[in-house]
Amino acid sequence: MLRQWQTECLERALIQLSSKMPHFLCQATPGAGKMLLAAVLTEALIKRGDIDYVVYLGPTRAVVNDARRTLEKVLNRSLDGRLGSIGVTLTYHALSNRLVSLQQLGQNGHVLLIWDESHHASAPGGQVHQANQWGLALIALERHVRFTLALSGTPWRTDGSCLPLLRYVEATDLPSNSSDSLPRVPTQKHLIPDYVYTLKEAIQDGVCRYPTIELVDNHSIGITRTHPRTGRKEARQYASIPQLLKHPGVHYAALLHDDAPLQHVLTLGINRLSTLRQHDPKAGGLVVAASIQHAEEITQRLEDAHQTVCLVTSHDPTAHTQLETFRDADTAWIVSVGMVTEGVNLPRLRVCCYLSHVRTEQFFRQVLGRIIRRQTRHDGHCYFYALNEPLLRRFARRLTDDLPDELAKVEM
DNA sequence: CGCTAGTAGATCCAGGTGAT
DNA sequence: ATCACCTGGATCTACTAGCG
Numbered sequence: 001m002l003r004q005w006q007t008e009c010l011e012r013a014l015i016q017l018s019s020k021m022p023h024f025l026c027q028a029t030p031g032a033g034k035m036l037l038a039a040v041l042t043e044a045l046i047k048r049g050d051i052d053y054v055v056y057l058g059p060t061r062a063v064v065n066d067a068r069r070t071l072e073k074v075l076n077r078s079l080d081g082r083l084g085s086i087g088v089t090l091t092y093h094a095l096s097n098r099l100v101s102l103q104q105l106g107q108n109g110h111v112l113l114i115w116d117e118s119h120h121a122s123a124p125g126g127q128v129h130q131a132n133q134w135g136l137a138l139i140a141l142e143r144h145v146r147f148t149l150a151l152s153g154t155p156w157r158t159d160g161s162c163l164p165l166l167r168y169v170e171a172t173d174l175p176s177n178s179s180d181s182l183p184r185v186p187t188q189k190h191l192i193p194d195y196v197y198t199l200k201e202a203i204q205d206g207v208c209r210y211p212t213i214e215l216v217d218n219h220s221i222g223i224t225r226t227h228p229r230t231g232r233k234e235a236r237q238y239a240s241i242p243q244l245l246k247h248p249g250v251h252y253a254a255l256l257h258d259d260a261p262l263q264h265v266l267t268l269g270i271n272r273l274s275t276l277r278q279h280d281p282k283a284g285g286l287v288v289a290a291s292i293q294h295a296e297e298i299t300q301r302l303e304d305a306h307q308t309v310c311l312v313t314s315h316d317p318t319a320h321t322q323l324e325t326f327r328d329a330d331t332a333w334i335v336s337v338g339m340v341t342e343g344v345n346l347p348r349l350r351v352c353c354y355l356s357h358v359r360t361e362q363f364f365r366q367v368l369g370r371i372i373r374r375q376t377r378h379d380g381h382c383y384f385y386a387l388n389e390p391l392l393r394r395f396a397r398r399l400t401d402d403l404p405d406e407l408a409k410v411e412m
Numbered sequence: 413c414g415c416t417a418g419t420a421g422a423t424c425c426a427g428g429t430g431a432t
Numbered sequence: 433a434t435c436a437c438c439t440g441g442a443t444c445t446a447c448t449a450g451c452g
Contacts, residue, residue: 059429059438092438094430291426313427337427358440 027193030153030369039074054087106144209382217388269353285351354386
């Protein structure tokens with residue numbers, strides 16, 4: 001059963017996709033169900049006789065496996081890339097090695113190329129010679145496929161460069177009523193998605209949960225440090241974390257490793273999750289750590305607080321198996337550095353403790369997207385805890401600007 | 413003239429992935 | 433196990449603008 005936005009987007013794509021307009025960009029907020037839309041569109045294009053093969057590209061194996069499950073379920077066909085299958089799913093990394101065979105495939109058949117989390121590929125100004133490896137591979141494949149479908153919740157790049165294959169317009173051509181909710185990249189060009197589904201709409205439609213974002217601060221921070229030149233000890237008081245961070249030599253990253261703020265954020269998360277689990281016993285929490293060592297330390301802290309924890313990092317070869325197990329288990333917490341961020345679908349997660357040192361809007365929204373996906377009628381809220389760092393605060397404010405009044409709160 | 417603040421670029425590092 | 437490549441953060445340096 002499709003949601004209304006998926007039906008609308010599907011109809012628009014089916015009208016638009018043609019030899020004159022072979023590219024379609026769907027920008028939908030994380031958790032809205034982009035992959036299901038992609039699968040249903042694929043099915044419709046096959047039925048219409050426009051395509052007979054689908055190539056899916058994603059950034060990580062976890063994302064690719066997730067997408068393959070959805071595609072196989074909807075199409076009721078195998079996507080292992082072998083004889084008789086209807087398509088193949090690959091990571092961008094793997095694409096470079098399969099490029100030649102895929103190009104040949106495209107020449108003999110009609111291929112739909114789905115490229116997920118599109119912001120990973122770049123081609124600044126559409127310049128082939130400046131594209132990154134993933135952008136290059138996409139451009140090389142483009143000429144051999146019939147249609148392309150780009151999917152992203154955040155279709156811009158932190159470095160401000162452009163995405164390949166897509167339409168950009170000069171800033172002066174931009175309609176005056178255009179949405180200003182996206183961060184403006186410093187370039188003069190703006191991307192025009194073919195369909196946009198915002199977080200605001202998703203919450204109003206009951207597709208996504210209401211996020212409550214709580215930024216932890218402390219109004220009396222005492223720091224004792226040794227003066228680098230005089231060697232004297234000095235004690236200073238700060239009224240807030242932003243004020244403390246203005247002091248040279250005090251870094252956000254150091255705060256993340258400091259006992260008091262770390263424990264405070266975790267305690268808030270633990271308390272919130274226990275409350276949620278009284279009514280929703282399978283509700284889970286996500287901790288995004290700054291490094292593997294940091295993740296191990298956090299795991300220890302959670303275990304000390306009698307929580308069940310699953311730690312997944314790239315150092316652990318069983319990480320992907322553990323991720324799969326966590327999906328349907330009732331373990332309370334999952335702790336990771338970067339493996340449970342982009343596109344990983346664990347809908348029972350409803351609480352997040354953000355303790356990563358990454359401070360980009362991309363990452364912030366991606367992580368929030370992990371807890372926002374709604375499963376039932378009774379799980380309409382999710383909770384995000386982080387430190388009151390100026391950049392994070394700005395991202396949170398910008399998010400709430402984008403939301404219906406009173407639906408999202410920023411507390412400090 | 414010197415000081416300060418801000419910015420751009422280069423370099424290094426860490427985490428993650430896949431090919432060999 | 434090693435390598436190459438993706439991302440993003442931290443740090444250093446060089447340059448510029450503004451100011452007294």
